[in-house]
Amino acid sequence: xxxxxxxxxxDTIRKDFxxxxxxxxxxxxxxxxxAATSQKPQSxxxxxxxxxxxxxxxxxxxxHTLSEEAxxxxxxxxxxxxxxxxxxxxxxxxxTRNATEAIxxxxxxxxxxxxxxxxxxxxxPLEHHSNLVPWQMLAAEVGAKIVFAELTADGRxxxxxxxxxxxxxxxxxxxxQMSNVLGTIVPVAAVAKLAHAQGALMLVDGAxxxxxxxxxxxxxxCDFLVFSMHKMLGPxxxxxxxxxxxxxxxxxxxxxxxxMISAVWRDRALYNQLPWKFEAGTPNIADVIASGAAIDYxxxxxxxxxxxxxxxxxxxxxxxxxxxxxxxxxxxxxxxxRGGVISFNFAGLHPHDLGQIVNExxxxxxxxxxxxxxxxxxxxxxxxARASFYIYNTKEEVDALYKALENAQKVLGHVAxx
Amino acid sequence: xxxxxxxxxxTILDHYHQPRNQGVLEGPxxxxxxxxxxxxGDELTLYLDVKDGLIADVAIKSHGCSINTxxxxxxTESVKGQPLAKVQTxxxxxxxxxxxxxxxxxxxxxxxxxxVLEGVKKYPVRIxxxxxxxxxxxxxxxxSATGAGQAKPKVVTxx
Ligand SMILES: Cc1ncc(COP(=O)(O)O)c(C=O)c1O
Numbered sequence: 001x002x003x004x005x006x007x008x009x010x011d012t013i014r015k016d017f018x019x020x021x022x023x024x025x026x027x028x029x030x031x032x033x034x035a036a037t038s039q040k041p042q043s044x045x046x047x048x049x050x051x052x053x054x055x056x057x058x059x060x061x062x063x064h065t066l067s068e069e070a071x072x073x074x075x076x077x078x079x080x081x082x083x084x085x086x087x088x089x090x091x092x093x094x095x096t097r098n099a100t101e102a103i104x105x106x107x108x109x110x111x112x113x114x115x116x117x118x119x120x121x122x123x124x125p126l127e128h129h130s131n132l133v134p135w136q137m138l139a140a141e142v143g144a145k146i147v148f149a150e151l152t153a154d155g156r157x158x159x160x161x162x163x164x165x166x167x168x169x170x171x172x173x174x175x176x177q178m179s180n181v182l183g184t185i186v187p188v189a190a191v192a193k194l195a196h197a198q199g200a201l202m203l204v205d206g207a208x209x210x211x212x213x214x215x216x217x218x219x220x221x222c223d224f225l226v227f228s229m230h231k232m233l234g235p236x237x238x239x240x241x242x243x244x245x246x247x248x249x250x251x252x253x254x255x256x257x258x259x260m261i262s263a264v265w266r267d268r269a270l271y272n273q274l275p276w277k278f279e280a281g282t283p284n285i286a287d288v289i290a291s292g293a294a295i296d297y298x299x300x301x302x303x304x305x306x307x308x309x310x311x312x313x314x315x316x317x318x319x320x321x322x323x324x325x326x327x328x329x330x331x332x333x334x335x336x337x338r339g340g341v342i343s344f345n346f347a348g349l350h351p352h353d354l355g356q357i358v359n360e361x362x363x364x365x366x367x368x369x370x371x372x373x374x375x376x377x378x379x380x381x382x383x384x385a386r387a388s389f390y391i392y393n394t395k396e397e398v399d400a401l402y403k404a405l406e407n408a409q410k411v412l413g414h415v416a417x418x
Numbered sequence: 419x420x421x422x423x424x425x426x427x428x429t430i431l432d433h434y435h436q437p438r439n440q441g442v443l444e445g446p447x448x449x450x451x452x453x454x455x456x457x458x459g460d461e462l463t464l465y466l467d468v469k470d471g472l473i474a475d476v477a478i479k480s481h482g483c484s485i486n487t488x489x490x491x492x493x494t495e496s497v498k499g500q501p502l503a504k505v506q507t508x509x510x511x512x513x514x515x516x517x518x519x520x521x522x523x524x525x526x527x528x529x530x531x532x533x534v535l536e537g538v539k540k541y542p543v544r545i546x547x548x549x550x551x552x553x554x555x556x557x558x559x560x561x562s563a564t565g566a567g568q569a570k571p572k573v574v575t576x577x
Contacts, residue, residue, distance in 0.1 A: 348435075350483035352458055352547065356425070369459040382459045382481060411426050412434075412484065 008305040014392050016041040016297075027362030030397045030404075035180050035208060035341050035388035036366050037230045040294070044233055047293035051286045059285055060259060060276070074285050077292035078275065084295050085225065086216035087242050091274040094241040094248070095283055099207040100130035102226035102241035103174075105278065106203060107134040109251040110224075111172070114201075117143030119171040122200075124149045124157055124186070125378050126179040129371040131205045135174060149175070151378075155182040155331045162191050170200040177209035177220075181370050181384065182331030183314070183338035185213070192221040201247075207231060212310055212339050212390075214303035217242055234294035235287040241278070248274050255280040306391055310340035313389045317342055317398045324405055330384060340389035343370075346405075349412050351385040357411050358404035365401070425541065426484065429534045434484040439494035443467055443477045449561055453554030455546055460486060462551060466558040473497050473505060478551060485544050489535055490551035496529040502559060509552050509559075516545055 014020050017039050022029045031039060051073065057066035059074050075090075082090040096102040111134075115121065121135050125148055139146050147170070150161035157175075166173060173195040177188045192202040203224040209215055210225075211232035217225055224247075229238040253260055253271055257280035263270040271277050298306065315335040321327060326347040332338045345351060355367035368383045369376045376382060387401055443465035451464045462480030466473065476498050478490045493512075497505045508529055515523040515536055525533055538544050 350481075350486075352460075352483035352485075352544070353426075356541065356544070368457065373459055376459060382461065412431065 008301055008309055008391075010309075010392070010394060013301075014394075016043070017392050018042055018045070020392060024362040024364070025360050030361075030363040030400045032387040032389065032393065032397065032401060033364045033366050034211075034390035034393075035231070035386065037236070038211065038233050038390050039392065040233055040235065041297050043297060044235065044290050044293045048235060048286055048290040051289045056286075058282055070285060070289075073289045073292070074283070077288050077295070080292050080295045080299075081240055084299060085210065085242060086218055089245055092242055092245050092248060094243075094275050094278045095288055096226075096239040096241055096278075097237055097284070098230070098239035099205065099226045099228040100134075100239070102224075102239045103131055103203070103205065104134045105241055105254045106224050106226075106243075107138045109254050110201075110247065111135075111138045112142065113250075113252060115139075115142055115144050115171050118169065119144045120147050120167070120169045121145070122147050122149060122162070122166055122170050122173045122175075122195075124175045125151055125375050126155075126157075126176055126182065126184060126186070127174075127372070127374075128176065128180055128205065128207065129373070130207075131174055131176060131203075132374070135172075144171070145169075154333060155179070155184050156337060157184070157186045157191070159187065159190060162194050166191075166194045166198050166200065168198055170195065170198055172201050172203060174203040174205065176205040176207070177215070178212065178339045178341075179331070179372075179375075180208050180341060180388075181343050181372050181375055181386065183341035183343070184332055185209070185337055185339060189219060189221050192223075196221070208339060208341070211298075213307055223247055229287070229291040229294060232294055233297055234291040237284045237287040238291045245274060248278070253277050253280070257281045259283075301391065309391060310389055311335050313393055313395065313398065314338065314340045314342065316395050317387065317389070317401070320398055320402050321405075324402070324409070326409070327405075330379065340393075341386060342388070343384040343386045345381060345384050346409060349409070351383045353412055354385045354405070354408050357408035358401070361400065361404035361407065363401050363404040425537055425544070427534050427537070429531060430484055430488040433488035433491040437478075437487050437491040439477050439491065439498065440479065441477045442479055443475055448475075449558055451554050451558040451561065453550050453557070455482075455486070455550050457543060457546055458483070460547070460550070462486070462490065462554060464551065464554045464558055466555070466562065468502065468559075468562045472499060472501050474499075476555075480551075482550070483544075483547055485535070485538055485547040486550055489532075489548040492529070492532050492535075493551050493555065496532065497555065500528070502562075505555075505559065509556055512552055513549065516548055 019039050055066045055069040057070045059071040078090045078093045081093050147165050150158040152158050178185050188204050195202040201223040204222040206225050206227040210227040225242040227240050230236040260272050260277050260280040261269045262272045328345050330343045351367035355365055366386045447467055449466045453462045460482045465477040467475040476494045514521050535548050538548050
């Protein structure tokens with residue numbers, strides 16, 4: 001078994017992440033961009049390397065030892081993910097490239113089959129382009145309409161607007177459980193009830209929530225859950241789609257090819273059972289296997305502990321950053337209503353300039369539209385600076401951010417202030 | 419050299435805080451072009467008044483970063499009142515300076531100040547910020563030549 005800390009001990013955790021030793025511009029790296037992608041513990045890196053070094057082989061149908069080992073490891077991760085999100089059956093876990101591909105899979109299969117001209121798809125203004133553009137494409141193709149729920153002034157979902165806007169015309173409600181810009185935690189379980197009451201299905205974009213919150217599909221009450229392993233300590237190239245077996249059975253395949261069939265003739269094919277029906281071609285074996293190590297790591301920490309740590313860091317960061325003159329912090333006030341994501345701007349300073357100057361102090365934040373251009377327009381900005389936290393971030397790093405921002409203000413403001 | 423010396427030099431910050439020729443032009447001969455930087459979503463609108471083969475007036479409305487704003491500000495100063503053929507040379511020279519690896523461009527007098535932007539070359543993502551106004555102007559000149567009054571928003575790349 002891999003060595004993982006039993007308790008939430010930040011020093012032990014930090015030692016597991018080799019990249020945190022890196023220096024940037026002669027300063028210790030302060031990585032505050034985990035909402036874009038998280039860093040990886042040594043156990044994940046080892047799992048990846050061990051697969052290639054010890055048992056690299058194609059999976060399924062292999063009779064030799066290597067193939068059997070690789071198949072067992074790959075399929076074993078399906079079970080780990082099943083347990084991690086409390087899914088009833090492992091065959092309901094479909095591996096994709098990322099959350100984006102999982103959403104596209106649902107749009108092109110279930111969506112095309114069930115959404116017709118005049119039907120409505122309800123989204124929120126918080127959606128990442130990946131939970132917006134696939135629905136725009138589907139709506140354009142079938143003649144459906146996209147409807148947006150409303151937000152409160154501090155960026156929370158207005159449930160009343162959902163009550164009003166989810167009607168018998170609504171066939172699908174799709175929304176993020178945590179905004180990657182405002183940090184807002186969305187009460188998706190309550191929305192799922194509204195959707196089901198009108199006969200609509202509910203898709204939850206868990207790209208930000210599954211890495212940071214305890215998530216159990218039963219409690220969400222949704223019909224589709226998607227997420228990306230690279231945001232939760234895993235490697236890039238692995239996404240997950242979960243849906244109940246009955247729904248997955250009813251959907252046509254997404255891509256055709258090897259592995260997704262059980263028998264093929266010249267003129268037709270019989271499709272494979274779940275989950276392989278949706279996994280055409282050689283999958284991303286190595287990265288799925290390494291994803292297993294990421295799940296182990298998080299499971300041993302305990303997602304309640306992960307959440308508690310992030311609430312603490314976020315609360316501290318909100319308090320400190322509010323001190324900076326000229327800052328606007330977006331999103332919910334209380335750290336209970338938000339994940340470890342803080343978007344902000346300074347009056348008269350462009351986020352791009354900020355991001356570049358704080359990088360000089362080794363501080364990595366993200367700047368720009370965060371793949372949420374419609375939300376940026378609603379907020380009347382072209383972009384924001386965003387700091388995001390994960391299990392390895394400390395209060396000292398928040399202090400480093402504070403100092404770096406103070407310095408950036410000095411550098412950028414010095415002509416105006418003189 | 420530190421980044422502050424490279425990028426955030428006084429000339430740049432001066433133009434950033436007090437951009438020249440910021441605003442809107444109106445009138446029957448004014449042509450409007452929009453530029454978008456797909457990387458960061460920054461947008462700018464360029465107003466161009468071409469009369470008798472000269473840039474009679476030019477203005478820019480934008481909320482860009484310092485590099486983008488300073489580049490736009492200095493650009494308007496260098497092209498205002500210039501004949502179109504000359505403007506084309508200025509654009510070519512600037513783009514050459516920004517895009518060629520070891521370019522040894524000597525900037526003509528009208529645009530000497532723009533040399534401060536050469537430091538941006540070290541930061542590849544930011545080159546697009548500096549180029550956006552120039553590519554938008556290029557589009558404006560082309561629209562003016564073909565008589566197309568309004569151009570579609572141009573998505574600027576670093577080509
Ligand atoms: C809320 C949200 N949804 C979806 C995505 C897309 O994830 P991926 O690019 O891994 O498909 C992201 C990633 O930034 C996200 O933050």
